[in-house]
Amino acid sequence: MELRFENVSKIFGEVHAVDHVTYTMSKGVYGLLGLNGAGKTTLMRMLCTVTSPTEGIITWNGNDLFKLGEKYRGELGYLPQDFGYYPDLTVYDYLMYIASIKGLRPIAAKSRGSELLEQVGLKKYKKRKMKTLSGGMLRRVGIAQAMLNDPKILVLDEPTAGLDPNERIRFRNLISELSEERLVLLSTHIVSDIEFIANEIIMMKDGRFCYTGTSEQLISSMDLRVWNCAVPKKEVNHYLEKYKVGNIKTTSGGAELRILSKVPPTENAVREESTLEDAFLLYFGEKAGD
Structure with a gap:
């Protein structure tokens, strides 16, 4: 076959x-x-x-x-x-x-x-x-x-x-x-x-x-890592323009972003396990500024 x-x-x-x-x-x-x-x-x-x-x-x-x-x-x-x-x-x-x-x-x-x-x-x-x-x-x-x-x-x-x-x-x-x-x-x-x-x-x-x-x-082929980052609300657009962002969750203090990056995007960034959806974002997603 x-x-x-x-x-x-x-x-x-x-x-x-x-x-x-x-x-x-x-x-x-x-x-x-x-x-x-x-x-x-x-x-x-x-x-x-x-x-x-x-x-x-x-x-x-x-x-x-x-x-x-x-x-x-x-x-x-x-x-x-x-x-x-x-x-x-x-x-x-x-x-x-x-x-x-x-x-x-x-x-x-x-x-x-x-x-x-x-x-x-x-x-x-x-x-x-x-x-x-x-x-x-x-x-x-x-x-x-x-x-x-x-x-x-x-x-x-x-x-x-x-x-x-x-x-x-x-x-x-x-x-x-x-x-x-x-x-x-x-x-x-x-x-x-x-x-x-x-x-x-x-x-x-x-x-x-x-x-x-x-x-x-x-x-496993992804050359970027996945990070969870807490950022102030006024800075969300900055990260959207600079990185590929998978998820945005609004919080009382601002927002939590799921970001693809080789290095931690923020000081408080926490490494997350990569998923197929992250790989899809890597291959097909765009930054807001593109």
Whole structure:
């Protein structure tokens, strides 16, 4: 099981949405982390053969995706940021409709659909119309439709966008459960979505992979330390302009700042343990003055 990007670029006019990416994936969960506009969705659309690369090649087990055609798409499950559905269809009828598009036989579709509704916790809602579902329920239906063909590759584009904290936790647990024996690529700009479930994290910026590795490797690669500093309220802007500041907590005497710096920013600075969110700030954050 090998998915490989070889010098892949996608160019729109003068914009390099994806810029000479080379990378190999196998079984496991890969978290694609980056700000909006980093090129994540364009990369995934190429992976799903929705659009083709301007340069380079993407291969699945050594074969060009676009030459494999339907054979490759039969092993692919895709949940885009916004997936289309007929609002008056029931959850179950929607899954049967998607199963027919994917070419599943009716008996297999019914069995698979019921199994997935149980897995995503929507069995008792199978007769509810799609238009009556909450955002979290819709995302779970989206996962179910992506899993109908039992794909070897599961691609999830911003799957927790707009979900409340409880739904996000439920979704992460579901993705972790579904990741056995397949390759899962999950894109997000929310660090907590992938911190504990991704086997490997890919940080993407300006169309390129600026860092790849495990969460622990990414944190240990940081060349800045993390400090908790108590400062007077009138000095907060000074620190925002001079340092990358992760958190600001207002106190009765001023503010507590979580600052990334090689040396203590203040005399009272207390060293803190670095997190993946700190690494995200290091790679993607800016000082207020920039």
